[in-house]
Amino acid sequence: MSLSSRPDTMLFTLIEQFEELYMCAGPSCLPIAKCQRCRLLRYCSTDCQLEGWNWQQSPHKITCKMIPRFTAILGNVNETHGHIDNVSERIYRAVEDAGVSWHDGDLVATALSKLIFLREAIERT
Numbered sequence: 001m002s003l004s005s006r007p008d009t010m011l012f013t014l015i016e017q018f019e020e021l022y023m024c025a026g027p028s029c030l031p032i033a034k035c036q037r038c039r040l041l042r043y044c045s046t047d048c049q050l051e052g053w054n055w056q057q058s059p060h061k062i063t064c065k066m067i068p069r070f071t072a073i074l075g076n077v078n079e080t081h082g083h084i085d086n087v088s089e090r091i092y093r094a095v096e097d098a099g100v101s102w103h104d105g106d107l108v109a110t111a112l113s114k115l116i117f118l119r120e121a122i123e124r125t
Helices: 007-020 044-051 067-081 087-098 102-124
Strands: none
Touching: 007 067, 007 087, 007 102, 067 087, 067 102
16 A cells, blocks of 8 residues: 555544634534534534534544544654654554544545535625
């Protein structure tokens, strides 16, 4: 498997984007508070959080418990695998060593991608 086709590259890029963005993950508002469980997605209101939790295209309730596993790995990757020069390889090894499912990573990456795509579409209109 080449490094460019590994799921780690997209997943951790998306997590970093969401950590830097101050945007609501409920498809239509401005953010105020982070989700208390995953600590990554932000919501402007309880209504928006409920909308995101049950959003038909990618409900947050499916990935909420998974996200902290990947954010923790990303936060510690330099400490645990800093001896590996290639960043993508470092992340890949950290996930493998943590025993976290790449299937879960794919679900999280897909969910975050859909939210980013939707927000960009809204901003273009």
